[in-house]
Amino acid sequence: xxxxxxxxxxxxxxxxxxxxxxxxxxxxxxxxxxxxxxxxxxxxxxxxxxxxxxxxxxxxxxxxxxxxxxxxxxxxxxxxxxxxxxxxxxxxxxxxxxxxxxxxxxxxxxxxxxxxxxxxxxxxxxxxxxxxxxxxxxxxxxxxx
Ligand code: HEC
Numbered sequence: 001x002x003x004x005x006x007x008x009x010x011x012x013x014x015x016x017x018x019x020x021x022x023x024x025x026x027x028x029x030x031x032x033x034x035x036x037x038x039x040x041x042x043x044x045x046x047x048x049x050x051x052x053x054x055x056x057x058x059x060x061x062x063x064x065x066x067x068x069x070x071x072x073x074x075x076x077x078x079x080x081x082x083x084x085x086x087x088x089x090x091x092x093x094x095x096x097x098x099x100x101x102x103x104x105x106x107x108x109x110x111x112x113x114x115x116x117x118x119x120x121x122x123x124x125x126x127x128x129x130x131x132x133x134x135x136x137x138x139x140x141x142x143x144x145x
Contacts, residue, residue, distance in 0.1 A: 022087065023087050024085050024087045024088070025085055025086075026083050026085040028081060028083035029083050029084070029085035029087070029090075030085075031078060032078040032079055032083075033088075035071060035078045038067070038071055039068065039071045039072075039134075042064040042065075042067040042068045042071065043064075043068070043127075043130065043131075043134070045060065045061070045064040046064050046065070046115065046117075046123060046126070046127050046130070047127055049061060049120065049123055050120075050123050050124045050127050056120040056123070058119075061115075061117035061123060062117045064117075065112055065113075065115045065117050068109075068112035068115075069109055069113055072106070072109035073105075073109060075102075075105035075108070076101075076102045082094075082095045089142050089143045089144075090142065090143070091140070091141050091142060091143055093140055093141055097140075100140065101137070104133070104137035107136055107137075108133040108134065108136075108137065111126075111129045111130045111132070111133040112133075114126060114129060115127070115130060
């Protein structure tokens with residue numbers, strides 16, 4: 001059975017990626033954006049398998065999951081210094097509510113860890129929860145353009 005409810009989430013996350021990046025001057029901001037692009041790529045691997053655009057491959061899915069866990073753990077350090085750039089979409093709330101921000105990173109780590117990559121059928125539920133964890137941080141802490 002195929003259900004496509006998660007696709008708009010995955011597509012929307014992937015679509016915004018390349019644009020924000022252009023013209024970034026501050027290397028620290030560039031680095032944290034690059035981390036997010038890596039997050040997007042790993043998410044797209046799983047999203048592509050859910051959608052059927054990428055053939056299901058349990059090893060590749062497991063690698064994407066491991067990458068996402070690693071990326072989530074790197075988020076706090078990447079954002080800790082209050083770096084700014086005109087192209088940045090980071091909200092000041094990241095630093096005024098640091099505990100909430102790191103909690104959101106932890107929730108992404110848990111959502112990634114909870115993805116059952118053993119089967120195509122279970123991947124979809126994992127992707128939906130992972131997508132919710134992206135929004136759970138982006139809504140309060142990222143300016144949507
Ligand atoms: C703990 C917070 C947090 C979590 C969790 C999070 N993000 Fe982000 N993300 C941000 C912030 C903040 C920015 C804006 C950074 C900036 O512009 O300085 C961002 C930016 C991005 C960007 C734009 C990168 C660029 O080139 O400018 C993409 C793509 C992205 N996130 C994808 C994802 C996906 C996919 C997930 C979930 C799997 C996710 N993010 C989870 C905080 C988070």
